[in-house]
Amino acid sequence: MWFVYTETPTSGTTAPVRASERAYRQLRGEILDGILPAGTGLLEIEQSARIGVSRTPLRAAIARLIADGLVAGRPGRGFMVTEMSMDSIRELYEVRRALEEHAARIAADRRDPAVFLALRDQFLAAPELLAQGETGLHRYYDLIDEFDDAVDEAVDNPFLVGALATVRTHLARIRRLARGNPARLRAAAAEHLLIIDAIIAGDTSLAAHATHVHLQQSLANVLAAIQGQPTGPVA
Amino acid sequence: MWFVYTETPTSGTTAPVRASERAYRQLRGEILDGILPAGTGLLEIEQSARIGVSRTPLRAAIARLIADGLVAGRPGRGFMVTEMSMDSIRELYEVRRALEEHAARIAADRRDPAVFLALRDQFLAAPELLAQGETGLHRYYDLIDEFDDAVDEAVDNPFLVGALATVRTHLARIRRLARGNPARLRAAAAEHLLIIDAIIAGDTSLAAHATHVHLQQSLANVLAAIQGQPTGPVA
């Protein structure tokens, strides 16, 4: 089968995306969005037919998902989307604390104040954003991503950034659980403001402690949200 | 080509190792041992012929090495073994500090004293071990591995253990540099004893601080060793 441009190149960049890349992004997105719930079996033939690529690139995609920790290979019976138990979430936050506290400390030391001053203004407007329903929520999450990116850039350490990326991948699966809690999101925005202020001030210790507090609150909220949902294993 | 048992199954377990697994282990070992120095280009055809597997499993092996951070894919021109600059080493130790301090803290909290008491005895005998030349050195490194395993088991957190494994992978490439320094190895053994004592005592704070000191000393030694070798990029 030859290369076919299925999508109209309306948006400028028409990079010839490799099939393995497409398969990876689609599967990853579907796992993170819960479309493929935890425990779902991933059959090579079935998935390759569904996505529209052959088995070879699909295999490469699954290999990357395994490296990400989103998929696990069972001994003889194919692959499955990994589970996320409450214990797993606690364990994840344990690592997240270690990495993000350290990152906040370093960011406060090496930051470009202008970047975080701009972020500060945006987070000040977050409460109004959160009052705008679904679209505002989406923009709020984009804002969080911008904050993460700013920290990554300030940290300027590929190893640390990579470790944080791994944590954030799993976090994205959990994030959906807190969606229905606007009060928590407003509180989280305020906590982010504290961290940003500490980073702007160059106060490494305060940045780390504010991060610690934020993560503790975040974890408590997530665990409480799961307790409220008697659906058993977290999707 | 059918399956051929190249090696005599003298050792009991004759698990039918997959070709991709063999290729991965061999390449990984050769990179860690410096047989494949940083910057070496890895051509699929060439390497698959050398190792004796086809391109498909070799590709899977390289994908895993990329996930490990040992190999990087260049845009159009194949793959190469990643470089390890002095800056990279500093960055690696920055993450290592965050993770191992946290791990030491947790290990001190959740440890099984008996395990670390046994390790303590072995580390007490380390100086004599280090006087036995090459074989003693080898056994000393095995002892470090046992210590790491004990910490991993005490921590009991797959995410943290995984992050530590990534760091240790890169560390293995660096470790070769400190080989010729027995004085440093004896000092390192003493530092490990301090950490072990703190873990046995359940002193989380001391365990973290002792780890911090140990890593600071280790980094200083590694950087000094590189300065002494005018060979430029670290293999």
Place this chain on the structure above:
DNA sequence: TGAAGCTCCTATGTATACATAGAATGCTCG
């Protein structure tokens, strides 16, 4: 002589055919 264009070539990306291991299932025997 230098730079630009073209051509060829190499190495990767993809598709597919084939072998095999492990599990589910049904059969048979006690």
Place this chain on the structure above:
DNA sequence: CGAGCATTCTATGTATACATAGGAGCTTCA
């Protein structure tokens, strides 16, 4: 009727053929 076993089937692991992109080198023109 239950347990053990053979069979079959399915999904992965591997090998290989083919298309293509990107670069190196050569040629040609100004």
